[in-house]
Amino acid sequence: MKTVLSIAGSDPSGGAGIQADLKTMEAHGVYGMSVITALTAQNTLGVQGVMEVPADYVKNQITSVFDDIYPNAVKIGMLPGLEVMKAVAMALDKYKAGNVVLDPIMNSTSGTELSRKGSRKYMIYELFHRCTLVTPNIPETEVIISLLKDGSGGGSKPPESLDSREKIEEAGKKIGETCGCNVLIKGGHSSFAVKKSMDYLYLPDKKVGIWLEGERLDNPNTHGTGCTLSSAIASNLALGDDLEEAVRKAKRYLEKCIRAGLDLGHGRGPLLHRV
Incomplete structure (x- = not known):
């Protein structure tokens, strides 16, 4: 049996984080394992608290x-x-980990800071190149591009709005070629794709960018979509798919999870992973 490790935070409501990752892995027929980096108090209404796990214990x-x-x-x-x-980063190097998918979570949907601003420069310059794929959404991509354009790496420049296909293509190329990693920019927050789900995959080694179209589903319950997608991609890579196919399959799986229409909680509810 193929095995996949999730290094992430815990969501006690089960919709995101480690819990969503393990559900996704189980649905893909791989054996899921977990390393918890933070304990959160959160539910479908938002994040009420975060407690970081000490780095030595993560190690x-x-x-x-x-x-x-x-x-x-x-x-x-x-x-x-x-x-x-x-x-x-040290562990990835020590164990020569492969098929690494990084979802660069910065803030929760409700606005809680989940990755401290002072550490984002390190994530971009020291973690991205150690990964097979990074999967930022559009707001995260805007922050990443701002940090890359700022010569000091401090992010003093205000993020530029990625409000067109051309700007997203430029951003994917900038991240991929500067950081040495494949990039999937998730288009769920896009202002130009109303009827379709438009994600952009940039492969720097091939100098190729690919637009991946899907169905935009009318379902407000999308808590944990980023966690689910990245875990599905990692699972597909573990099963032997090449990167493009792993992403395409993961995108189709995510659409099924959303289409299932699970309705739990009083806020932005979770997905049904068993589809």
Whole structure:
């Protein structure tokens, strides 16, 4: 059986984070494992609190997994601070981890900071190139581009709005070629694709950009879509798919999860992963 490790935060309501990752992996027929980087108090209404796991303990968890059940792929989600990021980077190098998918979570939908601003420069310059794929949404991409354009790396320049296909294509190329990683810019927040779900995959080694179209579904319950998509991609990579096929399959899977129409909680509800 193929194995996938999720390095991410915990969501006690089960819709996102480690819990969504493990559900997604189970649905893909791979064996899921987890390293918890932060404990959150959250539900469908928002995030009420965050407690960071000490970096040494994150390192210990990673060591316990890799020394016993070496994962065929790794999904990385919430990395709350610099020391945790450094611990993860060192572990990826030590164990020569492959098929690494990083979902660069910065803020929750409700606005809570999940990755401290002072650590984002390290994520971009030191973690991205260690990954097979990074999967930012449009607001995260805008922040990343702002940091890359700022010569000091401090992000003093205000983010530019990515409000067209051309700007997203430029952003994908900038991130991919500057950071040395494949990039999937998720278009769920796009202002120009109303009837379709438009994601952009840039492959720097091939100098190729691919627009991936899908159905935009009318369902407000989309808590954990980013976690689910990145975990599905990692699962498909573990199963042997090439990157483009892994992304296409994951996108189709996510659409099924949304289309299932699960309705739980009093806010932005979770997905049904067993589809």
